[in-house]
Amino acid sequence: MAFKMVKPSSFRWPIEYRLPLDGEYMEISFQAHFKLLPQSRIDEIASGKYESDRAVCEEILIGADGLIDAEGAPLAFSESVKSELLDFPNMPFVLARTFIQSIYKAREKN
Numbered sequence: 001m002a003f004k005m006v007k008p009s010s011f012r013w014p015i016e017y018r019l020p021l022d023g024e025y026m027e028i029s030f031q032a033h034f035k036l037l038p039q040s041r042i043d044e045i046a047s048g049k050y051e052s053d054r055a056v057c058e059e060i061l062i063g064a065d066g067l068i069d070a071e072g073a074p075l076a077f078s079e080s081v082k083s084e085l086l087d088f089p090n091m092p093f094v095l096a097r098t099f100i101q102s103i104y105k106a107r108e109k110n
Helices: 039-046 053-060 079-086 091-109
Strands: 010-021 024-035 061-065
Touching: 010 061, 010 091, 024 053, 024 091, 039 091, 053 061, 053 079, 053 091, 061 079, 079 091
Parallel strands: none
Antiparallel strands: 010 024, 024 061
16 A cells, blocks of 8 residues: 555543542643644654643644533633633643553554
């Protein structure tokens, strides 16, 4: 089979997040939509050459499925929802780490 030289502009990946709550962790999951970056930028991020996890997330996070508001209604992704999501404790780290792991896991399988 020939290799078609067309790469997708984004991909979706499951996110598993643990929020500390009253001496326990609340397990939360949703689907992130990540922008697929050029390998040179992925290498920079993986080597730690970036301002912060939040800055990386501002660059890579382009959508999310499975987010709901306090009443349980689905939330449409927007810049304000993105900002609120990234304000959760440790969320930028979880998203940035998951992004890099998803890329390198694919690399290991190839």
